[in-house]
Amino acid sequence: MARYAHITGWGMATPKKVLSNFELEKIVETSNEWIVSRTGIQERRIASEIETPASLAVQAALRALEVANVHPSQVDLIIVATSSPEHIFPATACIVQDQIGAKRAGAFDLSAACTGFIYALEVASSIIRSGAADTIVVIGTETLSRFVDWQDRNTCILFGDGAGAFVLQASEEPGGILAGVLRSDGSGAELLTLPSGAGRYPFGQTIVQNGQPYIRMNGREVFRFATRVMAQSTLEVVQKAKLTLQEVGWIVPHQANQRIIETAAKNLNLPVDKFISNIHRYGNTSTASIPIATCEAIQEGKLKPGDYVVFVGFGAGLTWGATLVRWGGPFTTKRKRIFGRRHRWLSRLRSRFLRWWRRIEGFLWGKNAA
Numbered sequence: 001m002a003r004y005a006h007i008t009g010w011g012m013a014t015p016k017k018v019l020s021n022f023e024l025e026k027i028v029e030t031s032n033e034w035i036v037s038r039t040g041i042q043e044r045r046i047a048s049e050i051e052t053p054a055s056l057a058v059q060a061a062l063r064a065l066e067v068a069n070v071h072p073s074q075v076d077l078i079i080v081a082t083s084s085p086e087h088i089f090p091a092t093a094c095i096v097q098d099q100i101g102a103k104r105a106g107a108f109d110l111s112a113a114c115t116g117f118i119y120a121l122e123v124a125s126s127i128i129r130s131g132a133a134d135t136i137v138v139i140g141t142e143t144l145s146r147f148v149d150w151q152d153r154n155t156c157i158l159f160g161d162g163a164g165a166f167v168l169q170a171s172e173e174p175g176g177i178l179a180g181v182l183r184s185d186g187s188g189a190e191l192l193t194l195p196s197g198a199g200r201y202p203f204g205q206t207i208v209q210n211g212q213p214y215i216r217m218n219g220r221e222v223f224r225f226a227t228r229v230m231a232q233s234t235l236e237v238v239q240k241a242k243l244t245l246q247e248v249g250w251i252v253p254h255q256a257n258q259r260i261i262e263t264a265a266k267n268l269n270l271p272v273d274k275f276i277s278n279i280h281r282y283g284n285t286s287t288a289s290i291p292i293a294t295c296e297a298i299q300e301g302k303l304k305p306g307d308y309v310v311f312v313g314f315g316a317g318l319t320w321g322a323t324l325v326r327w328g329g330p331f332t333t334k335r336k337r338i339f340g341r342r343h344r345w346l347s348r349l350r351s352r353f354l355r356w357w358r359r360i361e362g363f364l365w366g367k368n369a370a
């Protein structure tokens with residue numbers, strides 16, 4: 001029997017603090033008018049001291065599990081795509097695994113910069129189709145605001161924080177993730193980089209003096225690269241799924257710059273309103289941008305069962321790629337939506353109980369250890 005990987009749950013979490021362009025005008029030499037006209041961004045979310053990549057990921061994952069009506073103990077694997085992990089090690093995914101109570105799940109982080117969520121979807125769907133796992137949580141989470149040079153108007157206006165998650169489940173019903181394209185070109189590694197704090201440039205005074213703790217980007221070159229590969233990988237993935245562009249209902253692109261999205265639409269000869277965009281609210285949240293945009297598109301009633309949807313991304317590495325999904329299927333039918341609604345309060349109660357129980361466990365374990 002053939003196996004398919006269906007997206008059965010989705011969730012997002014963004015920090016409360018909003019940083020508007022007008023507030024940025026007070027930090028760096030820029031203007032709301034310039035940022036809106038060159039990028040489409042009006043505001044972004046900034047993590048507070050207590051919000052971290054793992055804490056945002058946990059919230060997004062719990063919401064996605066709730067939508068999928070899946071208990072954390074049923075999760076086989078957690079993949080966290082991130083460009084700003086909690087630590088170099090342990091993996092952010094392991095912290096998420098513990099905090100959501102996914103007691104029998106494997107967990108690892110995946111690094112492919114802003115294309116990370118696309119890479120993670122492809123890895124997860126391949127694992128599900130191979131039969132090695134039935135339920136996988138794929139998360140994109142970022143607090144890139146902590147790696148931005150707030151004096152560099154080229155980059156600090158772009159990035160925002162947040163997390164988004166999908167639950168992928170195995171089914172014999174055809175549909176779900178139908179095709180994927182992953183590409184890279186390391187010769188462009190210098191175009192977009194966060195060089196320090198790892199093996200090549202460990203933290204130290206020289207790094208700080210050379211300005212290496214921060215994101216550095218050649219904006220114009222990244223822009224050129226992005227517009228080329230967005231159209232190219234969308235076409236490739238559509239052909240791989242043996243479909244035509246006209247059959248595609250929605251494209252959910254990485255939210256980096258509204259002008260990149262508009263150029264891709266033009267290059268593909270598609271109306272721009274086929275492209276989901278919420279960049280004006282969140283800026284570029286890297287690996288989280290595609291799942292966050294998807295969650296909001298669902299809330300707005302845009303994605304319907306049976307729609308063909310392309311997720312397409314690009315980023316540092318250089319990396320780029322696309323995923324084609326037939327939305328809906330056995331888990332997003334009317335029956336499931338009704339079932340999901342009826343059981344949502346139960347699920348909330350269960351999450352709350354799990355949180356209390358983990359606290360009690362922690363307290364008892366602490367006492368025993370003492």
Ligand code: UT7
Pocket residue numbers: 029030031034035038039114153154155157192217218219220222223226256257284286314315316
């Ligand atoms: O996830 C992937 C990550 N990155 C991207 O996708 C970014 C891709 N690149 C871009 O989105 C654009 O290149 C930027 C938004 C970064 C820059 O826009 P641009 O239209 O390519 O501007 P530019 O770099 O060509 O600069 C044009 C002018 C320059 O002034 P001069 O030299 O012409 O006098 C810049 O100094 O705009 C100036 N400038 C700014 N002015 C006001 C650059 N940034 C700003 C700013 N506010 N924030």
